[in-house]
Amino acid sequence: MIGKKKNDNFEAPDRLNRFVEGTKLIGDLITESSIRIDGEIQGNINCAGKVLIGESAIINGNLICGEADIEGVIEGDLTVDSLLVLREKARISGNISTAKIEIHQGAVFTGNCIMSGMNPQSKSVPIKESKEQPEDLVY
Numbered sequence: 001m002i003g004k005k006k007n008d009n010f011e012a013p014d015r016l017n018r019f020v021e022g023t024k025l026i027g028d029l030i031t032e033s034s035i036r037i038d039g040e041i042q043g044n045i046n047c048a049g050k051v052l053i054g055e056s057a058i059i060n061g062n063l064i065c066g067e068a069d070i071e072g073v074i075e076g077d078l079t080v081d082s083l084l085v086l087r088e089k090a091r092i093s094g095n096i097s098t099a100k101i102e103i104h105q106g107a108v109f110t111g112n113c114i115m116s117g118m119n120p121q122s123k124s125v126p127i128k129e130s131k132e133q134p135e136d137l138v139y
Contacts, residue, residue, distance in 0.1 A: 021056045028061070037072070044076070055089050062094070077111075 015033040019025065023039030034049035040058045045051065047065040057072030064079045071087040078084065080098040092109035099116045103109075 019057075021054070053090075055087075081116075 017031055017033055017035040019035070019037045019039040019041065021038040025039070025041045026043060028043040028046070029035075029041060030046045032048045034051070035045075035047055036052040036054065037045075037057045037059070038054035039056075040060075042060045044061040045059065045063045045065070047063075049065070050067040050069070051063065051065040053059065053068070053070040053072040053074065055071040059072070059074040059076065062076040062078070063074060065081070067082045067084075068078065068080045069085045069087070070090040070092070072089070073091045075093045077094040078092065078096045078098070080096075082098075083100045083102065084096065084098040085102045086092065086104060086107035086109065088104045088106035090104075090107040090109070092107075093111065094109075095111040096109060096113040097116060098113070101113065101115070
């Protein structure tokens with residue numbers, strides 16, 4: 001084709017999509033590429049890459065992504081495969097599930113946080129029961 005570059009790869013995860021301030025999306029957003037959101041989204045976001053939520057952004061829905069850096073407002077649950085960063089002005093109302101979390105002073109979230117590497121039911125190492133009684137045990 002005339003004018004088309006051969007090295008264009010529209011599915012490359014390092015490409016950045018943008019929703020600028022003043023943009024409003026009603027519906028779910030699904031993308032393989034990283035995305036920066038400064039506008040408003042009323043719906044769920046599913047992103048294989050990194051999601052940057054700017055200070056002016058408002059999200060009413062759940063967020064599922066590989067990595068997230070948040071400065072804006074989210075009302076919904078967050079599921080982040082890798083690192084979640086909550087900046088000073090971040091306001092989260094919902095449950096968080098992530099492998100790693102960094103919370104800056106001033107950030108606020110209301111809900112529960114579960115680290116994916118932890119099993120919430122196994123808070124201690126179970127003691128293996130033995131039928132044999134030690135010889136020096138005093139009753």
